[in-house]
Amino acid sequence: MKTQFDVLRKSRDLVIKELEGLTLDQIHTIPAGFKNNIAWNVAHLVVTQQVLQYKLSGLNCLCPDELIEEYKKGTFPTKNFTEEEFEEVKELLLGLPDTLQEDFEAGIFENYTEYPTSTGFVLNSIESAIAFNNFHEGIHYGVIRSIKKFL
16 A cells, blocks of 8 residues: 555645646636636645545545535636635645555544445445545646646
């Protein structure tokens, strides 16, 4: 599992690198042909990881419920972050992988509610959720890179 945690950290480092030099206006821009923006994608990564791994394990998520409601699957950007709010999201993005690994190693993920993803893959354990989340993060990393080309 160590590799899975390393992949998650690396993918999030790559996302943070894509944000370098972008203004608040740029991260909130929705280019023609896209349905969301870079800020939404970053927050969505935080939320999805928490929902797939903590919520489906019957545990409390480690990000605000408001963030989950605004950036979960099926949502669209409805507001802009302030500089301070987006800094908090980035801190969650970078810090939660360490917490996940600590919690996994502590054995807190005792239960898991089976979840069929929109890709057809069925999650049935914390291990499958961690692996699938890495796949999901890669998709959104690609979306972020694509959006960035139009800014």
